[in-house]
Amino acid sequence: xxxxxxxxxxxxxxxxxxxxxxxxxxxxxxxxxxxxxxxxxxxxxxxxxxxxxxxxxxxxxxxxxxxxxxxxxxxxxxxxxxxxxxxxxxxxxxxxxxxxxxxxxxxxxxxxxxxxxxxxxxxxxxxxxxxxxxxxxxxxxxxxxxxxxxxxxxxxxxxxxxxxxxxxxxxxxxxxxxxxxxxxxxxxxxxxxxxxxxxxxxxxxxxxxxxxxxxxxxxxxxxxxxxxxxxxxxxxxxxxxxxxxxxxxxxxxxxxxxxxxxxxxxxxxxxxxxxxxxxxxxxxxxxxxxxxxxxxxxxxxxxxxxxxxxxxxxxxxxxxxxxxxxxxxxxxxxxxxxxxxxxxxxxxxxxxxxxxxxxxxxxxxxxxxxxxxxxxxxxxxxxxxxxxxxxxxxxxx
Amino acid sequence: xxxxxxxxxxxxxxxxxxxxxxxxxxxxxxxxxxxxxxxxxxxxxxxxxxxxxxxxxxxxxxxxxxxxxxxxxxxxxxxxxxxxxxxxxxxxxxxxxxxxxxxxxxxxxxxxxxxxxxxxxxxxxxxxxxxxxxxxxxxxxxxxxxxxxxxxxxxxxxxxxxxxxxxxxxxxxxxxxxxxxxxxxxxxxxxxxxxxxxxxxxxxxxxxxxxxxxxxxxxxxxxxxxxxxxxxxxxxxxxxxxxxxxxxxxxxxxxxxxxxxxxxxxxxxxxxxxxxxxxxxxxxxxxxxxxxxxxxxxxxxxxxxxxxxxxxxxxxxxxxxxxxxxxxxxxxxxxxxxxxxxxxxxxxxxxxxxxxxxxxxxxxxxxxxxxxxxxxxxxxxxxxxxxxxxxxxxxxx
Numbered sequence: 029x030x031x032x033x034x035x036x037x038x039x040x041x042x043x044x045x046x047x048x049x050x051x052x053x054x055x056x057x058x059x060x061x062x063x064x065x066x067x068x069x070x071x072x073x074x075x076x077x078x079x080x081x082x083x084x085x086x087x088x089x090x091x092x093x094x095x096x097x098x099x100x101x102x103x104x105x106x107x108x109x110x111x112x113x114x115x116x117x118x119x120x121x122x123x124x125x126x127x128x129x130x131x132x133x134x135x136x137x138x139x140x141x142x143x144x145x146x147x148x149x150x151x152x153x154x155x156x157x158x159x160x161x162x163x164x165x166x167x168x169x170x171x172x173x174x175x176x177x178x179x180x181x182x183x184x185x186x187x188x189x190x191x192x193x194x195x196x197x198x199x200x201x202x203x204x205x206x207x208x209x210x211x212x213x214x215x216x217x218x219x220x221x222x223x224x225x226x227x228x229x230x231x232x233x234x235x236x237x238x239x240x241x242x243x244x245x246x247x248x249x250x251x252x253x254x255x256x257x258x259x260x261x262x263x264x265x266x267x268x269x270x271x272x273x274x275x276x277x278x279x280x281x282x283x284x285x286x287x288x289x290x291x292x293x294x295x296x297x298x299x300x301x302x303x304x305x306x307x308x309x310x311x312x313x314x315x316x317x318x319x320x321x322x323x324x325x326x327x328x329x330x331x332x333x334x335x336x337x338x339x340x341x342x343x344x345x346x347x348x349x350x351x352x353x354x355x356x357x358x359x360x361x362x363x364x365x366x367x368x369x370x371x372x373x374x375x376x377x378x379x380x381x382x383x384x385x386x387x388x389x390x391x392x393x394x395x396x397x398x399x400x401x402x403x404x405x406x407x408x409x410x411x412x413x414x415x416x417x418x419x420x421x422x423x424x425x
Numbered sequence: 426x427x428x429x430x431x432x433x434x435x436x437x438x439x440x441x442x443x444x445x446x447x448x449x450x451x452x453x454x455x456x457x458x459x460x461x462x463x464x465x466x467x468x469x470x471x472x473x474x475x476x477x478x479x480x481x482x483x484x485x486x487x488x489x490x491x492x493x494x495x496x497x498x499x500x501x502x503x504x505x506x507x508x509x510x511x512x513x514x515x516x517x518x519x520x521x522x523x524x525x526x527x528x529x530x531x532x533x534x535x536x537x538x539x540x541x542x543x544x545x546x547x548x549x550x551x552x553x554x555x556x557x558x559x560x561x562x563x564x565x566x567x568x569x570x571x572x573x574x575x576x577x578x579x580x581x582x583x584x585x586x587x588x589x590x591x592x593x594x595x596x597x598x599x600x601x602x603x604x605x606x607x608x609x610x611x612x613x614x615x616x617x618x619x620x621x622x623x624x625x626x627x628x629x630x631x632x633x634x635x636x637x638x639x640x641x642x643x644x645x646x647x648x649x650x651x652x653x654x655x656x657x658x659x660x661x662x663x664x665x666x667x668x669x670x671x672x673x674x675x676x677x678x679x680x681x682x683x684x685x686x687x688x689x690x691x692x693x694x695x696x697x698x699x700x701x702x703x704x705x706x707x708x709x710x711x712x713x714x715x716x717x718x719x720x721x722x723x724x725x726x727x728x729x730x731x732x733x734x735x736x737x738x739x740x741x742x743x744x745x746x747x748x749x750x751x752x753x754x755x756x757x758x759x760x761x762x763x764x765x766x767x768x769x770x771x772x773x774x775x776x777x778x779x780x781x782x783x784x785x786x787x788x789x790x791x792x793x794x795x796x797x798x799x800x801x802x803x804x805x806x807x808x809x810x811x812x813x814x815x816x817x818x819x820x821x822x
Contacts, residue, residue, distance in 0.1 A: 029813070030683065030698040031773045052449060286427065301427040350813075351774055376428045377748055381782035382775030385802055389810065401810070402803025405782060409798035413786065416426070416747075 054274035105129030163197025169331030312404030502526030560594025566728030709801030
């Protein structure tokens with residue numbers, strides 16, 4: 029059977045055709061009025077997309093590049109920082125903090141779990157320079173309580189910075205950046221913005237800018253003060269990834285159209301879309317007797333435990349071989365134990381129902397147990413029908 | 426919810442991304458060695474795709490343009506021709522024959538039906554200049570027995586030409602053009618070739634070329650002898666639709682890859698794909714208690730009767746409004762009575778399962794009857810599992 033190659037991975041995600049076209053068509057040089065106009069429009073739109081009055085900067089790098097920028101711009105060697113870690117991306121904060129000579133205190137919870145706010149509060153001290161956390165931990169599919177964590181940080185000290193890796197979180201979960209007092213929030217192009225990898229962005233609070241005047245960690249390409257100065261003149265410090273800016277412009281237009289002319293409304297529509305796809309997928313997986321890995325599942329992706337005795341790599345392989353659908357295996361010690369289906373950005377009803385139908389065939393192939401065809405799909409359809417206010421026409425239910 | 430605009434119409438059909446990219450990138454002038462090389466490669470490949478040793482010509486027009494070319498090149502005013510008609514496209518043959526002054530005899534069967542071979546045989550006479558028929562009647566979803574009809578025509582007279590509109594048939598149904606003795610077969614770009622509209626093609630037998638020496642109907646743009654002479658020199662008579670040729674080249678590469686390096690194998694793989702998508706869709710529709718319209722359904726599309734008392738336009742509208750999925754209403758007197766879901770070209774498992782899931786919601790919205798979610802999907806999954814040799818793990822079945 030013909031199979032279309034489809035990504036169900038938590039980044040890169042499916043590409044928006046309008047973004048692909050814009051990217052392919054763009055040829056302008058980066059030091060021209062044409063690019064400047066695009067650049068300025070995109071930066072202004074990005075503030076609305078992120079939902080902040082803070083400066084937003086867009087850099088040519090992966091999300092990890094801007095994670096490094098957060099550490100190298102906001103800390104000095106020997107600074108005390110608190111890393112809240114619950115997976116591979118939490119551990120990346122620890123690695124970055126140590127690389128730049130910080131005294132890293134880790135609050136680590138087991139994979140699949142999230143933090144107790146009491147414990148977070150207990151670990152915060154007045155000399156904590158910064159708290160680093162993920163909005164959603166893509167390696168385990170967990171959603172962290174950023175609002176709760178932000179309240180604790182803001183209540184403790186005016187000097188402690190809250191840094192949130194929202195690379196998979198922005199556009200898949202509700203985040204009130206300014207209202208909650210998030211000082212530094214990070215996103216990436218290959219996520220809810222429906223574009224290829226290559227751009228990452230951050231929103232930087234006034235508190236962050238002030239602290240950058242004093243920090244001494246080495247940085248050059250990722251020196252955000254330089255980038256901010258250039259942005260004020262309508263340009264980037266170094267050569268920007270021009271075609272990706274064109275794609276970003278098109279993606280933002282699409283998000284605005286989703287919000288009927290309002291970009292922040294569009295972002296909320298994207299979030300609701302991911303929430304619905306995720307709720308459908310969770311219901312489908314449960315109906316098949318599968319266990320969800322995350323105690324507090326994110327809308328960005330659903331991490332599902334492989335059935336007892338089955339390597340999840342086999343499931344990932346069957347999806348690829350039979351359907352050309354790319355789902356993600358677990359990472360690190362979760363490899364072989366879980367598989368992950370993403371809902372970030374450009375997914376719709378047909379994608380979600382299709383991948384659940386495929387999951388039923390995959391399970392039938394890898395397990396001895398009977399799989400009732402249509403069962404996961406039906407459970408997802410019931411979630412959809414309830415969510416969209418469709419009259420519930422359920423037989424056998 | 427976010428919805429991707431998806432065509433489930435029997436042309437235009439979903440576009441192959443590689444064809445889109447080739448089309449967007451192509452800039453060569455048509456009287457250059459670059460275009461000549463592309464043109465010659467495409468014509469050679471098209472013979473393999475159609476499965477014929479006859480000349481294949483590719484013209485800048487819609488399928489109807491090449492239908493006209495068949496009539497204007499193969500007949501003279503007052504010639505007797507037999508039109509086998511079972512729907513709107515059969516009627517188009519009658520209109521064309523009359524426009525060019527032929528004496529048109531019609532063998533018409535009711536919409537949704539196909540011809541009895543006995544009746545076809547009875548209508549053939551020794552002075553029938555040509556027989557015009559569809560391989561699949563897209564307006565009703567019916568498949569005609571071209572092999573049987575060809576046997577009758579070939580047995581009756583060596584001078585009668587068999588002209589087959591296979592615009593939706595090529596790449597969705599098995600056709601042995603040379604083996605069965607089809608004199609003129611017609612295809613279009615916006616069907617199984619997964620491209621936009623704008624090109625149509627035909628394979629022309631030696632018998633057809635001989636008869637063209639004598640026919641007197643007026644033609645200029647569609648003069649196929651002129652086109653054949655130009656093609657022998659590696660060019661077209663008039664300006665070709667260059668970017669669509671580039672798309673066609675890419676589409677043929679894709680079909681060849683489907684056949685693991687063999688274009689005719691790729692065409693058969695496309696046919697099998699359409700057959701499987703169609704079988705899944707028929708099983709799903711029946712499971713929901715819906716009636717199929719066609720007595721002998723084509724793989725190109727499935728025509729489904731709207732439930733008693735429901736206008737099929739309402740169903741089409743609900744598909745569009747709730748899922749941005751474009752399915753086709755009936756045409757002419759079938760409008761409001763049937764809706765049509767296509768399987769031509771670039772469709773896969775996820776598309777098919779997705780549209781059946783959507784159909785269940787649409788039905789739940791337009792009827793009073795209970796709709797069992799997942800029922801159509803399950804029936805389709807069982808067809809898929811049996812066809813692909815997957816172990817049948819069926820509970821409640």
